[in-house]
Every structure is written in C-alpha cells, then in structure tokens.
Amino acid sequence: MTSYLILGVMSGTSVDGIDFALVQFQKTQSWAFEIVTARTIPYPKEWQQKLREAVDFDEIALENLDNEYTEFLAKATNTFIKDEKIAQIDAIASHGHTILHRPDQGITYQIGNKKELAKRTEKLVICDFRVQDVKLGGQGAPLVPIGDQLLFGAYDACVNIGGFANISYLKNDQRIAYDICPTNIVLNHYTEKLGLDYDKGGKIASGAKIDQKLLEKLNNLPFYALKPPKSLGLEWVRQEVFPLLEASKQKPEFIIATFTEHMAQQIGQVLSRASQKNADFKVLITGGGAYNTHLIERLKALTSLKITVPEPQIVEFKEALVFAFMGALRLRNTHNILKSVTGAEKDHCSGVIFTP
Incomplete structure (x- = not known):
C-alpha cells in the first residue's frame, strides 16, 4: 500500500474564497481517501472585486496581479497550515485562480501558479494543471473527472x-x-x-x-x-x-x-x-x-x-479534494487528465512541480 498526504487548494469562479482540503490517499488495488481537515478562507471584498475585474486587465496589470495574488495565496496557505497544526505533507496541489479561459484561442491562465508559492510555504508545490492540456489541443477543463x-x-x-x-x-x-x-x-x-x-x-x-x-x-x-x-x-x-x-x-x-x-x-x-x-x-x-x-x-x-x-x-470541498488527488497522481507520474474529457490528443500527466 502507498499513501500520500496532500493539501488541495482551489479557488473557483464564484470568488467566495479559497478552499483548502488536507487529504490522505491510499493506493492498493484501488484508491481510497479521507479528508483529514478542510476549510474555506473567504476572500476580502477588495480581492473579490479584483478577481472579477481581472478579465479586462492588460498584460502588465495581469502580471502584477499574478505576483500579488501568489503572495496572498501563500499567506492564506500558511495560515491554514498553522491553524490546523499540519506538521508534514507530501505536497500542496494548487489550482490557482482562473482569469482567462479561451481554449478555442489556445489560452488558459490561472494566477497564483508561481515558484514563489513553494518558496513562501516551504513546501513542494504542484500547480498549473490546465496549460499543458490546452497545448495538447484540449479544453483544459473540466479536470475533476x-x-x-x-x-x-x-x-x-x-x-x-x-x-x-x-x-x-x-x-x-x-x-x-x-x-x-x-x-x-x-x-x-x-x-x-x-x-x-x-x-x-x-x-x-x-x-x-x-x-x-x-x-x-x-x-x-x-x-x-x-x-x-x-x-x-x-x-x-x-x-x-x-x-x-x-x-x-x-x-x-x-x-x-x-x-x-x-x-x-x-x-x-x-x-x-x-x-x-x-x-x-x-x-x-x-x-x-x-x-x-x-x-x-x-x-x-x-x-x-x-x-x-x-x-x-464532500459538497463543499470535492474540487479541492480532486486537485489534491491530481497532485498524488502527478507524484506517481501517472495520467491525471483524460483525453476523452478535454479533447486533448492524448491522456497525460499534468502539473508543474516547484521545490522550495
């Protein structure tokens, strides 16, 4: 039996907050999971506003927002880890926050997927799950299947x-x-x-x-x-x-x-x-x-x-749970995106790994 303890981090399009789910996965013949702890850290009103307006930002404003959001996300992640007294994990699997999603134009952009996240949390980070799929001709979504x-x-x-x-x-x-x-x-x-x-x-x-x-x-x-x-x-x-x-x-x-x-x-x-x-x-x-x-x-x-x-x-944290699972699959170098779902040219293993 192989086991992984992974923190899944998800920010959805409804911009209500960042979902954190610490999940223990076990692999025998099949997969089993247990959500150890989970919580949503709400977005302050000013961040809700920024994230909703970001679709209209130019390239420089987006880059600045990406840096600022990565810092905000790292702080929120560290707060969760400290509050929940999490001593050791195998990885953080983070979705980031989608700003642009036009797969028909070969574009999908999630902010918060920077090496800085690994540096500031001092943890192995797996992120940027969608970009590779779009490069392979896929929709880059949905990834939860x-x-x-x-x-x-x-x-x-x-x-x-x-x-x-x-x-x-x-x-x-x-x-x-x-x-x-x-x-x-x-x-x-x-x-x-x-x-x-x-x-x-x-x-x-x-x-x-x-x-x-x-x-x-x-x-x-x-x-x-x-x-x-x-x-x-x-x-x-x-x-x-x-x-x-x-x-x-x-x-x-x-x-x-x-x-x-x-x-x-x-x-x-x-x-x-x-x-x-x-x-x-x-x-x-x-x-x-x-x-x-x-x-x-x-x-x-x-x-x-x-x-x-x-x-x-499960209702509230299923997406964060599945991104944690995608992180576990990425650590195993096994497929975590299905071509039958996204339309990519092949099943593949996606996610960028950053070390602290």
Whole structure:
C-alpha cells in the first residue's frame, strides 16, 4: 500500500474564497481517501472585486496581479497550515485562480501558479494543471473527472454546481465530461444587487415569477447545441448571458427565478441524455449549488433519477479534494487528465512541480 498526504487548494469562479482540503490517499488495488481537515478562507471584498475585474486587465496589470495574488495565496496557505497544526505533507496541489479561459484561442491562465508559492510555504508545490492540456489541443477543463472515475465510481454521474455546472459520466467505457451551463456566477451577480451574497436555499427563485420569453432565449444559446468536449468561462457569460438578462429589463428576483429554472432545465436535459432513461441512474451533486433546495427539487422533478447530495465536506470541498488527488497522481507520474474529457490528443500527466 502507498499513501500520500496532500493539501488541495482551489479557488473557483464564484470568488467566495479559497478552499483548502488536507487529504490522505491510499493506493492498493484501488484508491481510497479521507479528508483529514478542510476549510474555506473567504476572500476580502477588495480581492473579490479584483478577481472579477481581472478579465479586462492588460498584460502588465495581469502580471502584477499574478505576483500579488501568489503572495496572498501563500499567506492564506500558511495560515491554514498553522491553524490546523499540519506538521508534514507530501505536497500542496494548487489550482490557482482562473482569469482567462479561451481554449478555442489556445489560452488558459490561472494566477497564483508561481515558484514563489513553494518558496513562501516551504513546501513542494504542484500547480498549473490546465496549460499543458490546452497545448495538447484540449479544453483544459473540466479536470475533476479523473477523481470522479477513481474516487467516486459508485455513482453513474457526478455533477458539480459551482460558478458553472459540469458533468462527468461513463459512456461506452469512456469518461465523458463537460461544462453544462453557468450557475452561481450568474445567480450571485443578481443576488448582490439585492444586498445578499447568494440565494439561500433558492428562496428568491422559488418565490418569484419566471419570464418565459427570457427563459426561451437562454435555452436557445448556441453553446447548448455544441457537442462535447466543451467548456465555459466568465468571458462567455459576459458576452452571451448578461446582455440577454439586462435586455429583459426585469427586476433581479425575476432574473434569479428565470435563470434558476434555466439551470434546472439544462442540467436536467444533460442528465436525461446521460442516463438513457435508466431510472436506477445514480447522480452525485456537489458544489454550492447542491444547497439550493429549490434547484435540487426542480432537478428531481425534471429527471426522476436517484439524486444524492452527500455530506457537507464532500459538497463543499470535492474540487479541492480532486486537485489534491491530481497532485498524488502527478507524484506517481501517472495520467491525471483524460483525453476523452478535454479533447486533448492524448491522456497525460499534468502539473508543474516547484521545490522550495
């Protein structure tokens, strides 16, 4: 048996904070894991603002932000290690924070993936997981499916609902995965207009009227007709989604209700296709959206599948857990990105290793 103790670090597109998950992995015939401890360190408001605006930065401003963010990330990581009294780990596996993601143009850029992170934490760091995949013709996303396959194989499909919703499932013995639609990245934008961080339990959505014309326009966005592999970024949301929502001239609560229904319908359609009408099809739902009770109820009504929302630690930290796992696979020099998922020319082992 081989074991690894790895700290997974993840910052998602919803910019609520940095997720830390210290995970013990054991490899025998198959993989087993235990989350030793996990916590989110929230972003201060000024960092939320910076990260949302960075997509418009020029090259020099981005480089400065990258340096500044690496320092911020190192401090947050050191705080977590100190608070949790972590004496020794094999590596930190860090995703960084995505600023630009245009794989069609051969671009994906995550800040915080610098050697400085290893130097300041005095730990071995594995990072920059996406760039190699894009160079190999892949989407550079989603990367979590390797974990779905090797750690969560008891489920037929895994859906994560964070800033975006994505799915991963087996089809003809091949792992298929792709982004479904934007989710909390849009909802949170409009709940903030109401003075709230998010729509707790989907209460706003469940209590407001749906704009059917707007819903139809959203459902007809060309992205949904594309075949996978495919992935989404904030740039696409700003070009395609926000203009539609703003043109509707609706109040934020009606937009939240309409967009939540749009999410339910898009995720529901994808799950229905994946399950091929198999009523025993088991679905694991994680990410912040798993706590949106109204959304989960709509999904159950639309699909009639066996939908499971696991314990909070898995809901909240599954992505950080899987990046830790990708780090373990990188240390073994075994494949941690699947070509069937990203569209790259081959399965490959990705991640840059920095020593302190």
